[in-house]
Amino acid sequence: MEIIKTPLILKSLEQRVGCKIILEPKFKQAGSIEFENGRKFYFKNTSIDINNFGSAEVSRDKGYTRYFMNILGYPIPKGEIFFSDHWCTVNKSNNNIFAAVTYAQQLGFPLIVKPNNKSQGEDVYKVYDARQLFNVLKRLFKKHNIILLEEFIQGNDYRLVVLDNELVMAYQRLPIRLEGNGTNTIEELLSLRLEELRANGRHVSLLINDERIKERLKYFYKVTNDYVPKQYEEITLLDNANLSTGGTAVDVTSAINSGYVSTVIKLIKELGLRFAGVDLITDGNIKEPPLNLKFIEVNSSPGLSHYASLGKKYHRNVENLYIKIVTSLKNMV
Secondary structure (H helix, E strand, O other), rough: OOOOHHHHHHHHHHHHHOOOOEEEEOOOOEEEEOOOOOOOEEEOEEEEEOHHHHHHHHHHHHHHHHHHHOOOOOOOEEEEEEHHHHHHHOOOOOHHHHHHHHHHHHHOEEEEEEEOOOOOOOOOOOOOOOOHHHHHHHHHOOOOOOOEEEEOOOOOOEEEEEOOOOEEEEEEEEEEEEEEOOOOOHHHHHHHHHHHHHHHHOOOOOOOOHHHHHHHHHHOOOOOOOOOOOOOOEEEEEOOOOHOOOOEEEEEEOOHHHHHHHHHHHHHOOOOOOEEEEHHHHHHHOOOOOOOOOOEEOOOOOHHHHHHHHOOOHHHHHHHHHHHHHHHHHOOO
Protein backbone atom coordinates (compact mmCIF):
# COMPACT_ATOMS: atom_id res chain seq x y z
CA MET A 1 0.00 0.00 0.00
CA GLU A 2 1.04 3.59 -0.57
CA ILE A 3 2.36 5.49 2.44
CA ILE A 4 -0.23 7.96 3.74
CA LYS A 5 1.18 10.52 6.15
CA THR A 6 -0.38 10.88 9.60
CA PRO A 7 -2.10 14.26 8.91
CA LEU A 8 -3.88 12.75 5.89
CA ILE A 9 -4.92 9.71 7.93
CA LEU A 10 -6.37 12.06 10.55
CA LYS A 11 -8.19 14.08 7.89
CA SER A 12 -9.79 10.91 6.52
CA LEU A 13 -11.30 10.14 9.93
CA GLU A 14 -13.06 13.44 10.72
CA GLN A 15 -16.59 12.29 9.84
CA ARG A 16 -16.17 9.01 11.72
CA VAL A 17 -15.00 10.82 14.87
CA GLY A 18 -17.31 13.83 14.61
CA CYS A 19 -14.91 16.73 14.31
CA LYS A 20 -13.55 19.21 11.79
CA ILE A 21 -9.93 18.80 10.73
CA ILE A 22 -8.19 21.61 8.85
CA LEU A 23 -4.85 20.93 7.15
CA GLU A 24 -2.36 23.62 6.19
CA PRO A 25 -2.87 23.41 2.42
CA LYS A 26 0.64 23.84 1.04
CA PHE A 27 2.54 21.03 2.80
CA LYS A 28 -0.31 19.20 4.59
CA GLN A 29 1.90 18.43 7.58
CA ALA A 30 0.16 20.53 10.24
CA GLY A 31 -3.44 21.01 11.17
CA SER A 32 -6.13 21.57 13.76
CA ILE A 33 -8.86 19.37 15.20
CA GLU A 34 -12.03 21.29 16.16
CA PHE A 35 -15.01 19.94 18.07
CA GLU A 36 -18.60 21.19 18.17
CA ASN A 37 -18.08 23.53 21.13
CA GLY A 38 -15.21 25.31 19.35
CA ARG A 39 -12.38 23.73 21.36
CA LYS A 40 -9.32 23.09 19.20
CA PHE A 41 -6.28 20.85 19.34
CA TYR A 42 -3.30 21.10 17.03
CA PHE A 43 -0.91 18.62 15.46
CA LYS A 44 2.22 18.63 13.33
CA ASN A 45 3.09 15.41 11.53
CA THR A 46 2.92 12.74 14.27
CA SER A 47 2.95 15.20 17.20
CA ILE A 48 -0.57 15.48 18.60
CA ASP A 49 -1.87 17.39 21.65
CA ILE A 50 -2.20 14.29 23.83
CA ASN A 51 0.96 14.12 25.95
CA ASN A 52 2.20 16.57 28.56
CA PHE A 53 4.66 18.92 26.86
CA GLY A 54 7.52 18.37 29.33
CA SER A 55 7.26 14.58 29.24
CA ALA A 56 7.13 14.62 25.45
CA GLU A 57 10.21 16.86 25.25
CA VAL A 58 12.19 14.55 27.54
CA SER A 59 11.26 11.51 25.45
CA ARG A 60 12.65 13.21 22.33
CA ASP A 61 16.08 13.25 23.96
CA LYS A 62 17.56 9.75 24.08
CA GLY A 63 20.07 10.66 26.80
CA TYR A 64 17.47 12.09 29.18
CA THR A 65 15.08 9.21 28.49
CA ARG A 66 17.84 6.72 29.30
CA TYR A 67 18.57 8.57 32.56
CA PHE A 68 14.98 8.41 33.78
CA MET A 69 14.44 4.80 32.68
CA ASN A 70 17.60 3.86 34.56
CA ILE A 71 16.70 5.57 37.85
CA LEU A 72 13.18 4.10 37.60
CA GLY A 73 14.76 0.65 37.47
CA TYR A 74 14.16 -0.33 33.85
CA PRO A 75 16.97 -2.27 32.13
CA ILE A 76 18.75 -0.31 29.39
CA PRO A 77 21.94 -0.91 27.37
CA LYS A 78 25.17 0.51 28.76
CA GLY A 79 25.93 3.78 27.04
CA GLU A 80 27.14 7.37 27.19
CA ILE A 81 26.57 10.72 25.49
CA PHE A 82 29.38 12.51 23.62
CA PHE A 83 29.62 15.97 22.06
CA SER A 84 31.01 17.71 19.00
CA ASP A 85 33.93 20.08 19.67
CA HIS A 86 31.54 23.03 19.49
CA TRP A 87 29.16 21.47 22.01
CA CYS A 88 32.06 20.55 24.30
CA THR A 89 33.02 24.23 24.36
CA VAL A 90 29.44 25.36 25.00
CA ASN A 91 28.94 22.84 27.82
CA LYS A 92 32.51 22.95 29.18
CA SER A 93 32.72 19.19 28.70
CA ASN A 94 35.56 16.81 27.86
CA ASN A 95 33.20 14.23 26.35
CA ASN A 96 34.63 14.72 22.87
CA ILE A 97 35.41 12.33 20.01
CA PHE A 98 38.59 11.07 21.69
CA ALA A 99 36.75 10.39 24.95
CA ALA A 100 34.16 8.49 22.91
CA VAL A 101 36.80 6.21 21.39
CA THR A 102 38.34 5.56 24.82
CA TYR A 103 34.91 4.77 26.29
CA ALA A 104 34.11 2.44 23.39
CA GLN A 105 37.33 0.50 23.87
CA GLN A 106 36.41 0.00 27.53
CA LEU A 107 32.81 -0.96 26.68
CA GLY A 108 33.80 -3.32 23.88
CA PHE A 109 32.84 -3.72 20.24
CA PRO A 110 30.57 -3.95 18.37
CA LEU A 111 28.44 -1.06 19.57
CA ILE A 112 25.69 1.24 18.31
CA VAL A 113 26.24 4.90 17.41
CA LYS A 114 23.28 7.23 16.87
CA PRO A 115 22.25 10.89 17.11
CA ASN A 116 20.71 11.85 20.43
CA ASN A 117 17.53 13.40 19.05
CA LYS A 118 16.75 11.79 15.70
CA SER A 119 14.24 9.09 14.81
CA GLN A 120 13.36 6.61 12.06
CA GLY A 121 16.81 5.06 12.11
CA GLU A 122 18.52 8.16 10.74
CA ASP A 123 22.33 7.94 10.98
CA VAL A 124 22.29 4.83 13.19
CA TYR A 125 25.50 2.81 12.80
CA LYS A 126 26.82 -0.46 14.15
CA VAL A 127 30.60 -0.14 14.50
CA TYR A 128 33.11 -2.93 14.88
CA ASP A 129 36.41 -1.27 15.86
CA ALA A 130 37.99 2.00 17.01
CA ARG A 131 39.08 3.10 13.54
CA GLN A 132 35.59 2.72 12.12
CA LEU A 133 34.10 4.45 15.17
CA PHE A 134 36.41 7.46 14.80
CA ASN A 135 35.52 7.83 11.11
CA VAL A 136 31.79 7.48 11.78
CA LEU A 137 31.92 10.05 14.60
CA LYS A 138 33.82 12.54 12.43
CA ARG A 139 31.07 12.17 9.83
CA LEU A 140 28.20 12.44 12.32
CA PHE A 141 29.60 15.38 14.28
CA LYS A 142 29.40 17.44 11.09
CA LYS A 143 25.62 17.03 11.28
CA HIS A 144 24.83 16.45 14.96
CA ASN A 145 26.18 17.98 18.18
CA ILE A 146 25.20 15.11 20.48
CA ILE A 147 25.86 11.43 19.80
CA LEU A 148 24.91 8.38 21.88
CA LEU A 149 27.17 5.33 22.11
CA GLU A 150 25.46 2.15 23.31
CA GLU A 151 26.45 -1.46 23.72
CA PHE A 152 25.07 -3.67 20.98
CA ILE A 153 22.20 -5.83 22.24
CA GLN A 154 21.59 -9.09 20.38
CA GLY A 155 17.98 -10.20 20.15
CA ASN A 156 14.56 -9.59 18.64
CA ASP A 157 13.41 -6.00 18.09
CA TYR A 158 9.84 -5.03 19.04
CA ARG A 159 7.78 -1.88 19.23
CA LEU A 160 4.83 -1.66 21.62
CA VAL A 161 2.39 1.24 21.24
CA VAL A 162 0.39 2.27 24.30
CA LEU A 163 -2.52 4.68 24.71
CA ASP A 164 -4.03 5.44 28.11
CA ASN A 165 -2.78 2.32 29.89
CA GLU A 166 -3.81 0.03 27.04
CA LEU A 167 -1.66 -1.81 24.51
CA VAL A 168 -3.06 -0.88 21.10
CA MET A 169 -0.36 -2.31 18.86
CA ALA A 170 2.74 -4.51 19.08
CA TYR A 171 4.96 -5.68 16.27
CA GLN A 172 8.34 -7.21 15.64
CA ARG A 173 10.64 -5.16 13.42
CA LEU A 174 12.92 -7.00 11.01
CA PRO A 175 15.79 -5.28 9.15
CA ILE A 176 15.98 -5.16 5.38
CA ARG A 177 17.17 -8.47 3.93
CA LEU A 178 17.98 -9.71 0.45
CA GLU A 179 17.74 -13.25 -0.92
CA GLY A 180 20.37 -14.29 -3.44
CA ASN A 181 19.58 -15.77 -6.83
CA GLY A 182 23.09 -16.73 -7.89
CA THR A 183 23.05 -14.11 -10.64
CA ASN A 184 22.69 -10.56 -9.31
CA THR A 185 25.13 -8.67 -7.10
CA ILE A 186 24.08 -7.28 -3.73
CA GLU A 187 23.95 -3.79 -5.25
CA GLU A 188 21.67 -5.01 -8.05
CA LEU A 189 19.44 -6.94 -5.63
CA LEU A 190 19.14 -3.87 -3.40
CA SER A 191 18.25 -1.68 -6.37
CA LEU A 192 15.48 -4.11 -7.30
CA ARG A 193 14.26 -4.27 -3.70
CA LEU A 194 14.12 -0.47 -3.38
CA GLU A 195 12.23 -0.23 -6.67
CA GLU A 196 9.74 -2.79 -5.35
CA LEU A 197 9.27 -0.93 -2.06
CA ARG A 198 8.75 2.41 -3.80
CA ALA A 199 6.37 0.87 -6.33
CA ASN A 200 4.32 -0.25 -3.32
CA GLY A 201 4.27 3.31 -1.99
CA ARG A 202 6.98 2.97 0.65
CA HIS A 203 9.30 5.97 0.56
CA VAL A 204 12.36 4.34 2.10
CA SER A 205 15.17 6.59 3.36
CA LEU A 206 17.91 4.26 2.17
CA LEU A 207 20.39 4.69 -0.67
CA ILE A 208 22.15 1.98 -2.65
CA ASN A 209 25.54 3.38 -1.63
CA ASP A 210 24.63 3.79 2.06
CA GLU A 211 27.84 3.69 4.12
CA ARG A 212 26.17 1.58 6.80
CA ILE A 213 25.48 -1.19 4.29
CA LYS A 214 29.06 -1.11 3.02
CA GLU A 215 30.40 -1.32 6.58
CA ARG A 216 28.14 -4.24 7.54
CA LEU A 217 29.04 -6.18 4.40
CA LYS A 218 32.72 -5.57 5.11
CA TYR A 219 32.76 -6.49 8.80
CA PHE A 220 30.01 -9.10 9.02
CA TYR A 221 30.11 -10.92 5.67
CA LYS A 222 33.64 -9.99 4.53
CA VAL A 223 32.29 -9.02 1.08
CA THR A 224 31.51 -5.88 -0.95
CA ASN A 225 28.33 -4.87 -2.73
CA ASP A 226 29.72 -6.53 -5.90
CA TYR A 227 29.33 -9.94 -4.25
CA VAL A 228 26.83 -12.32 -5.90
CA PRO A 229 24.89 -14.19 -3.17
CA LYS A 230 24.17 -17.84 -3.84
CA GLN A 231 20.66 -19.06 -4.59
CA TYR A 232 18.48 -18.53 -1.47
CA GLU A 233 21.43 -17.07 0.51
CA GLU A 234 20.11 -14.38 2.87
CA ILE A 235 22.00 -11.12 3.35
CA THR A 236 20.90 -8.74 6.12
CA LEU A 237 21.94 -5.24 5.07
CA LEU A 238 21.39 -3.31 8.30
CA ASP A 239 21.24 -4.04 12.01
CA ASN A 240 18.77 -1.18 12.27
CA ALA A 241 15.24 -2.60 11.91
CA ASN A 242 13.38 0.67 11.36
CA LEU A 243 10.59 0.44 8.80
CA SER A 244 11.74 3.74 7.26
CA THR A 245 15.02 2.07 6.26
CA GLY A 246 13.31 -0.80 4.45
CA GLY A 247 12.52 -3.07 7.37
CA THR A 248 9.36 -5.13 7.69
CA ALA A 249 6.91 -5.70 10.53
CA VAL A 250 5.14 -8.74 11.96
CA ASP A 251 2.13 -7.99 14.14
CA VAL A 252 2.27 -9.70 17.56
CA THR A 253 -0.45 -7.75 19.38
CA SER A 254 -2.58 -10.80 20.12
CA ALA A 255 0.37 -13.07 20.92
CA ILE A 256 2.54 -10.97 23.22
CA ASN A 257 2.95 -12.11 26.83
CA SER A 258 1.19 -9.96 29.41
CA GLY A 259 4.49 -9.48 31.24
CA TYR A 260 5.78 -7.27 28.43
CA VAL A 261 2.50 -5.38 28.25
CA SER A 262 2.26 -4.57 31.96
CA THR A 263 5.91 -3.51 32.13
CA VAL A 264 5.63 -1.17 29.14
CA ILE A 265 2.36 0.35 30.37
CA LYS A 266 3.99 1.00 33.76
CA LEU A 267 7.02 2.61 32.08
CA ILE A 268 4.90 4.94 29.94
CA LYS A 269 2.85 5.99 32.96
CA GLU A 270 5.96 6.67 35.06
CA LEU A 271 7.40 8.80 32.26
CA GLY A 272 4.28 10.97 32.37
CA LEU A 273 2.99 9.97 28.94
CA ARG A 274 -0.43 8.91 27.71
CA PHE A 275 0.59 7.87 24.22
CA ALA A 276 3.96 6.43 23.19
CA GLY A 277 5.82 3.77 21.29
CA VAL A 278 8.41 1.77 23.22
CA ASP A 279 11.25 0.01 21.42
CA LEU A 280 12.75 -2.98 23.20
CA ILE A 281 15.00 -5.93 22.49
CA THR A 282 14.69 -9.37 24.04
CA ASP A 283 16.29 -12.73 23.29
CA GLY A 284 13.23 -14.50 24.66
CA ASN A 285 10.04 -15.68 22.98
CA ILE A 286 7.55 -12.80 22.93
CA LYS A 287 4.79 -15.30 23.85
CA GLU A 288 6.60 -16.18 27.08
CA PRO A 289 7.48 -14.06 30.16
CA PRO A 290 10.17 -11.39 29.52
CA LEU A 291 13.74 -12.69 29.32
CA ASN A 292 16.91 -10.56 29.14
CA LEU A 293 14.84 -7.51 28.24
CA LYS A 294 16.43 -4.14 27.36
CA PHE A 295 14.53 -0.93 26.71
CA ILE A 296 16.04 0.99 23.78
CA GLU A 297 13.91 4.09 23.17
CA VAL A 298 10.60 5.75 23.99
CA ASN A 299 8.87 7.82 21.31
CA SER A 300 6.06 10.15 22.39
CA SER A 301 4.95 10.71 18.78
CA PRO A 302 5.65 7.40 17.05
CA GLY A 303 5.51 7.44 13.28
CA LEU A 304 3.22 4.68 12.05
CA SER A 305 2.86 5.55 8.35
CA HIS A 306 5.36 2.91 7.23
CA TYR A 307 3.63 0.32 9.42
CA ALA A 308 0.26 1.30 7.93
CA SER A 309 1.64 0.88 4.39
CA LEU A 310 2.41 -2.82 4.95
CA GLY A 311 -1.16 -3.85 4.16
CA LYS A 312 -4.87 -3.26 4.76
CA LYS A 313 -4.80 -4.94 8.18
CA TYR A 314 -1.96 -2.70 9.33
CA HIS A 315 -3.59 0.43 7.90
CA ARG A 316 -6.83 -0.42 9.71
CA ASN A 317 -4.90 -0.85 12.98
CA VAL A 318 -3.43 2.65 12.60
CA GLU A 319 -6.81 4.15 11.72
CA ASN A 320 -8.36 2.59 14.83
CA LEU A 321 -5.53 3.96 16.96
CA TYR A 322 -6.02 7.52 15.70
CA ILE A 323 -9.77 7.22 16.18
CA LYS A 324 -9.06 6.41 19.84
CA ILE A 325 -6.64 9.33 20.12
CA VAL A 326 -9.02 11.90 18.61
CA THR A 327 -11.93 10.51 20.64
CA SER A 328 -9.85 10.90 23.80
CA LEU A 329 -9.20 14.54 22.85
CA LYS A 330 -12.94 14.97 22.34
CA ASN A 331 -13.59 13.62 25.82
CA MET A 332 -11.08 16.11 27.28
CA VAL A 333 -13.23 19.02 26.09
